[in-house]
Amino acid sequence: MNNYCFRFIFFLSACALCLSSCSENQPSENLPVEDSLPTKSTYGGLKFAAPDEWIQETPSSTMRIAQYRLPSDNSQNSEAELAIFYFQGQGGSVQTNLDRWIGQFETQTEDAAQITERHANNLHLTVLNISGTYQSSMGPMMAPTVSKPNYRMLAAVAEGSGGPWFLKLTGPESTVKRWEKSFHQFLGTLQTTQ
Secondary structure, three states: OOHHHHHHHHHHHHHHHHHHHHHHOOOOOOOOOHHHOOOOEEEOOEEEOOOOOOEEEOOOOOOEEEEEEEOOOOOOOOOEEEEEEEOOOOOOOHHHHHHHHHHOEEOOOOOOOEEEEEEEOOEEEEEEEEEEEEEEEOOOOOOOEEEEEEEEEEEEEEEOOOOOEEEEEEEEHHHHHHHHHHHHHHHOOOEEOO
């Protein structure tokens, strides 16, 4: 074999090796491309991906680490609000918070509150679903409340390393119903950064 043929074969081998290593770095068709994944946010040691349709707002109090406005499906209904609270490992027990949230509603039946438990990414979630007349506080803790009939709350306590975190979605029944599936999907994205 002459020197020219040897160099040509060496050149082809080098090209083949280069192409195979480059193709290993390309994403497979079955794997999600990074740009297509939901954008994750991190607040108070909690990471999550909120739906694009939720409108992020500046928290209305220092007790909140994040706040979102959830649009209504029509002009007849008000928007809903999702607030995330973090008290650096404080904030009371799960049961204390459930009792307080349930106490903010006047309901038709004693068993109107539905409580379920689930896990997501090493977090234990206790989830409350309640409807009725919501007694909304309009300011400081001792401020008078405003009665809001036909309201609903989906709330959760997320327990894990660095927690707990408290998540409260409140709004008109129909608006909350519109976002109920998204809320539960959102809970599935929660993870601690600890």
